[in-house]
Amino acid sequence: MAVATARNVFINCAFDEEFAPGFHALVFAVIACGFNARCAREMSDATETRIEKLYRIIDQSRFSIHDLSRTELDPEHGLPRFNMPLELGIFLGAKRFGDEDNRQKRSLVLDITPYRFQKFISDLAGMDITDHGGDPRRMVGRVRDWLVTVSRRRSIPSTAAILERYDSFMAALPSILADEGLDPHNVAYADFERLVLAWVKRVPPRR
């Protein structure tokens, strides 16, 4: 079993176009706070099944962010989307039944409103769910505040400083992608992650 790295933050959320601003906000916040963003979209061995990839990433991550806001009925099939709750369950299982290292795992569970989750995962009652109202900027702040608490790192910039960099990066992203001949409406995860890393390196926090 791999050692869960205290720099790795597993991001569990929807990857569809509608949630892309939220996903981008979560990835930016994690990287701007000095951590590694890990998710199922990262490149891997093509022979590795999706569930095996999730097991590996969860095993390697001390921290995790689970956004349940897109856990909703598919209008076409009338069935709920279960991937996000499933991955939250795997992480909770690793923390509960894993070795000493896995018991150090910490999670941030996000949703649009604080109590909506009780209608579809009542077993989570009593857990502290953080709401963001669907606002990507609020997601950035929620992630930053949580990482300060669970990591106890003093090097993490202030919320205002991270939001300033987030706003400037998101404003610049369409131009950067267009200059590289890439579609601003369909940016690959690996490209987004690398551009965030470059931005954070080149644009230091002002305060």
Place this chain on the structure above:
Amino acid sequence: MAKDKGTGERAGKAASKTLRDGRTGRDSKSAAASALSQKPMSKRANLSSREADRAVGRYLSKKAG
């Protein structure tokens, strides 16, 4: 296990066109919105880390200049 949390890019483009069309009925728009909400982000990387760094550098230089 589901293939992914989204469906195909082609379906997403078709759904987007349907949603923008003022002649489209309510049921069709609902189905199109569902398809669009499941369109996945692209998986294929186009930029290396070095290229991404240079792209950001070029943008910042252009903005400063």
